[in-house]
Amino acid sequence: VMGVSGSGKTTIGQLLAQRLGLPYYDADDFHPKANLDKMSAGSALNDNDRLPWLQQLAENLQEWNIEGGAVLACSALKEAYRQLLSANTAIHWVYLSGTYDLIKTRMEQRNSHFMKADLLQSQFDALEIPDYGIHIDIAKKPSAMIDEIIANMNTKKAFFGVIGLGVMGKSLSLNIADKGYSIAVYNRSEGDEAEVVSDFLAANKGLEKLEGYTQLPDFVASLERPRKILLMIKAGRVVDAVLEQLVPLLAAGDVVIDGGNSHYQDTQRRFENLQKKGIHFIGAGISGGEEGARNGPSIMPGGTQESYAIVAPVLESISAKDEQGNACCTYIGKGGSGHFIKMVHNGIEYAEMQLLAECYALLSPQMEYDAIAELFLDWNKGELSSYLLEITAAILQKKEGEDYLLDKILDKAGNKGTGSWSSRAALELGQPNTMMASAVFARYVSAFKAQRIALSITIKADKNNLQNIDIEEVKRVYQFARIINHHQGFELMQAASEAYDWGLNLPEIARIWTNGCIIKSNFMQAAISLLEAKNNLLEQTTIRAELTAKEAAIAHVLQQGIQHRIPLVSLSAAYNYWISMTTERLSANLIQAQRDFFGAHTYQRVDASAEQFFHTLWSQKKSAS
Numbered sequence: 204v205m206g207v208s209g210s211g212k213t214t215i216g217q218l219l220a221q222r223l224g225l226p227y228y229d230a231d232d233f234h235p236k237a238n239l240d241k242m243s244a245g246s247a248l249n250d251n252d253r254l255p256w257l258q259q260l261a262e263n264l265q266e267w268n269i270e271g272g273a274v275l276a277c278s279a280l281k282e283a284y285r286q287l288l289s290a291n292t293a294i295h296w297v298y299l300s301g302t303y304d305l306i307k308t309r310m311e312q313r314n315s316h317f318m319k320a321d322l323l324q325s326q327f328d329a330l331e332i333p334d335y336g337i338h339i340d341i342a343k344k345p346s347a348m349i350d351e352i353i354a355n356m357n358t359k360k361a362f363f364g365v366i367g368l369g370v371m372g373k374s375l376s377l378n379i380a381d382k383g384y385s386i387a388v389y390n391r392s393e394g395d396e397a398e399v400v401s402d403f404l405a406a407n408k409g410l411e412k413l414e415g416y417t418q419l420p421d422f423v424a425s426l427e428r429p430r431k432i433l434l435m436i437k438a439g440r441v442v443d444a445v446l447e448q449l450v451p452l453l454a455a456g457d458v459v460i461d462g463g464n465s466h467y468q469d470t471q472r473r474f475e476n477l478q479k480k481g482i483h484f485i486g487a488g489i490s491g492g493e494e495g496a497r498n499g500p501s502i503m504p505g506g507t508q509e510s511y512a513i514v515a516p517v518l519e520s521i522s523a524k525d526e527q528g529n530a531c532c533t534y535i536g537k538g539g540s541g542h543f544i545k546m547v548h549n550g551i552e553y554a555e556m557q558l559l560a561e562c563y564a565l566l567s568p569q570m571e572y573d574a575i576a577e578l579f580l581d582w583n584k585g586e587l588s589s590y591l592l593e594i595t596a597a598i599l600q601k602k603e604g605e606d607y608l609l610d611k612i613l614d615k616a617g618n619k620g621t622g623s624w625s626s627r628a629a630l631e632l633g634q635p636n637t638m639m640a641s642a643v644f645a646r647y648v649s650a651f652k653a654q655r656i657a658l659s660i661t662i663k664a665d666k667n668n669l670q671n672i673d674i675e676e677v678k679r680v681y682q683f684a685r686i687i688n689h690h691q692g693f694e695l696m697q698a699a700s701e702a703y704d705w706g707l708n709l710p711e712i713a714r715i716w717t718n719g720c721i722i723k724s725n726f727m728q729a730a731i732s733l734l735e736a737k738n739n740l741l742e743q744t745t746i747r748a749e750l751t752a753k754e755a756a757i758a759h760v761l762q763q764g765i766q767h768r769i770p771l772v773s774l775s776a777a778y779n780y781w782i783s784m785t786t787e788r789l790s791a792n793l794i795q796a797q798r799d800f801f802g803a804h805t806y807q808r809v810d811a812s813a814e815q816f817f818h819t820l821w822s823q824k825k826s827a828s
């Protein structure tokens with residue numbers, strides 16, 4: 204129960220608690236000693252003072268919720284305070300609404316010493332009226348107010364809606380329900396999806412706050428306003444098709460979140476279209492697969508700050524938490540920026556996966572899979588630790604009967620497009636993201652299985668003779684290439700941030716990638732402070748020193764790979780990027796001369812200013828025709 208001082212929070216809170224049979228608490232009873240001292244010395248609390256108090260209350264609210272609920276009276280005047288309070292749990296907000304004059308008159312009648320008028324005014328100045336929750340007019344009688352609150356709470360409207368009960372939609376729905384939010388889910392019932400909703404409801408009978416629908420209008424009508432709807436459906440045309448049906452059922456102020464891997468330009472377009480209709484559209488990248496979705500994913504929401512504020516309590520409560528316990532979910536930026544970031548996440552993911560595949564290719568001629576798994580688990584204890592390394596070790600250990608399952612898996616890698624999208628975005632932005640591009644192309648090459656078989660017949664590979672690989676060297680090579688991969692990924696985001704004016708906060712993006720997502724790692728943790736110092740990792744002395752120290756190892760391992768015909772496309776991309784970026788004079792002077800020769804494209808000179816462009820009349824006889 205919230206509102207300014209004097210709006211009757213204690214009276215209404217206590218009456219409400221009585222009617223609901225729940226314990227009542229007054230937020231003022233939970234102030235830390237420092238705040239009590241400050242207040243009794245006559246000073247007003249500032250936001251910093253309130254922070255530990257609100258965090259404590261948020262923890263209490265979570266506990267009370269688990270115990271069956273409680274009524275808390277707390278002024279919670281600012282939206283930021285309310286967001287902190289609802290960080291871990293769902294709250295039914297009751298806002299006690301009254302005019303300055305009414306409250307002043309009441310206080311004067313009640314107290315012999317009326318609180319100073321300017322103090323009441325300052326409360327009104329600080330007040331940010333919530334555009335959600337139950338708003339109650341305090342001019343009414345207390346009993347009527349309680350009836351109204353109870354009636355509103357009992358409308359049984361769900362707080363949150365999810366469309367699409369695929370693996371991710373189901374897991375996220377259960378995650379949201381776990382946090383105490385009432386939830387409605389929708390899935391179409393055509394064809395083989397006929398039983399999806401009923402099966403889901405049957406499997407989760409214990410959840411009283413879960414309702415399921417197969418008719419979109421019923422689903423929409425079941426949601427509390429403003430409606431908050433998460434789309435967990437296949438990216439692409441399906442999203443437009445669902446929006447076409449959904450939007451006419453919505454009202455201004457409702458929020459639609461697309462949690463799929465949509466292309467950021469589609470998201471930008473949808474964001475602009477829905478903005479015209481007054482509907483909040485959030486393109487949220489969600490990483491972590493099924494496990495993450497159920498227990499805490501990393502969430503990358505883009506849209507407007509205002510839209511994000513409406514759903515932040517839900518998204519932040521279901522997300523993974525970083526080392527400090529903060530949500531791995533943060534407002535990313537305008538329009539399609541959240542999906543752009545998720546796309547780059549996947550680009551980095553592609554290269555990380557390919558690098559591990561290349562380490563496996565280097566090590567497997569001389570090591571048993573179990574031994575490689577142990578080596579990876581050992582690497583995983585230190586700075587190389589990552590989710591992808593951990594699962595790779597588990598994969599290498601997996602047996603089917605006597606055989607390793609890995610040996611039974613066809614070597615044709617699939618993809619759903621995000622890796623190529625991020626590589627394409629890099630090309631468009633003039634960014635040399637050779638790591639993700641090489642990983643995408645490696646997958647594409649792998650898909651040409653039949654041709655590979657045919658062409659390999661005449662080639663004699665002596666891959667199995669590669670017996671003298673130095674394991675320590677492979678580790679250094681892997682470390683080297685991961686740094687280049689992350690550097691290129693962050694550079695791509697920085698370039699997009701500048702091109703699209705997104706104001707991306709790279710350390711904050713690294714922070715929300717330290718847990719919940721597929722590329723979570725110790726390096727990501729270290730990247731936070733590195734990026735805080737400088738956006739460009741190669742501008743960091745320690746990083747440059749590390750890459751320099753490992754250069755000989757990567758050159759040597761690449762030589763061995765080449766000699767034994769082991770394709771190392773991402774490792775060599777890392778090496779070539781590094782040596783190119785650290786070479787003062789490249790051979791691009793020849794490219795410029797060629798361009799000028801056939802197309803009069805002009806060139807700059809080393810002995811003239813950068814503003815001057817030159818054209819030479821090269822030999823006339825050598826034209827292309």
Ligand code: 6PG
Nearest residue numbers: 490491492549618619620621721
């Ligand atoms: C994640 C993953 C997830 C999905 C990829 C796989 O962050 O949780 O990236 O989004 O597994 O889309 O992509 P490919 O099928 O293209 O490998």
